[in-house]
Amino acid sequence: MFSNFSFVAISILFLAQTALPVVANNFSATVVSIGDGDTIRVRTGNKTVTVRLACIDAPETKQSPWGQQSLARLKQLLPVGQTITLRSTETDKYKRLVAEVFVGNRNVNVNMVEEGQAVVYRQYLKNCPESKDSLLQGENRAKQQRLAFWSQANPVMPWDFRHRITQKSTSQPTQGQQQSNCDLSYPDFCIPKNSSNLNCRDITQRRFKVLPPDPHGFDRDRDGIGCER
Structure with missing residues (x-):
């Protein structure tokens, strides 16, 4: 017969094993909309949340035609x-859920990279340990076959494209802008005063100067820089 100690030990082991799916942060959701090649909106339970596809970076929608092609393919x-099934990795500074997305056994993040519709976001690759090799191998094959984004002679990485846009947006405003009805919280470009509530997805500028009171909440971490991603 089992001793009380053995019974307790077996019970603890059983509970630990049954808890694993919760620890893994895997859960189901339903697609509501697609924002771009690496951002979607989903409904889970009674909530609708924005999901940023983990460990990949798709061309920006203004990177014609690659951004629009990436968006169309993800749709x-x-x-x-x-x-879908989501394997969450973190929540980013914009309160978006960052996750790997699965349809059945197919990893959609890897799928996008394999088809050249997105690139590996190496800065965050540590967040996808189970998919790391597949992502890197998929990108290498897409490069060799010159698929989609990689068919360009000199592709501009999405993060470099965003940086260029940031440099343009942080140029000094014209005298006309300074004298117009622009919100003084955003001196690098003009957002009209009393505009309806905006967020970073509504504007193209990134990494711009923000002064209090920041009515649109672009500077979430209050470091003086708005929309850093």
Whole structure:
């Protein structure tokens, strides 16, 4: 017969094993909309949340035609109403859930990279340990086959494209802008006073100077720089 100690030990082991799926942060959701090649909106339970696809970076929508192609492909892979599984890795500074997205056993993040519709975001690759090798191998094959984004002679990485936009947006405003009805919280470019509430997805500028009171909340971490990603 089992001693009380053995019974308790077995019970603890059983509970630990059954808790693993919770620790893994895997859960189901339904696709609501696609924002761009690496951002979607999903519904889970009674909440609708924004999901940033982990460990990949898609061309910006203004990187014509690659950004629009990436968006169109993700819409094909994740049609509205599609049931998906999310493996969450973190929540970013914009309160977006960062996750790997699965349809059945297919990893959509890897799929986008394999088809040249997105690139590996090496800065965050440590967050996808189970998919790391597949992502890197998929990108290498896409480069060799010159698929989609990699068909360009000199592709501009999405993060470099965003940096260039930032440099343009942080140029000094003209005298006309300074004298116009621009919100003084954003001296690097003009947002009209009393504009309806905006967020970083509504504007193209990134990493710009923000002064109090920051009515649109662009500077979430209050370091004086708005929309850093």
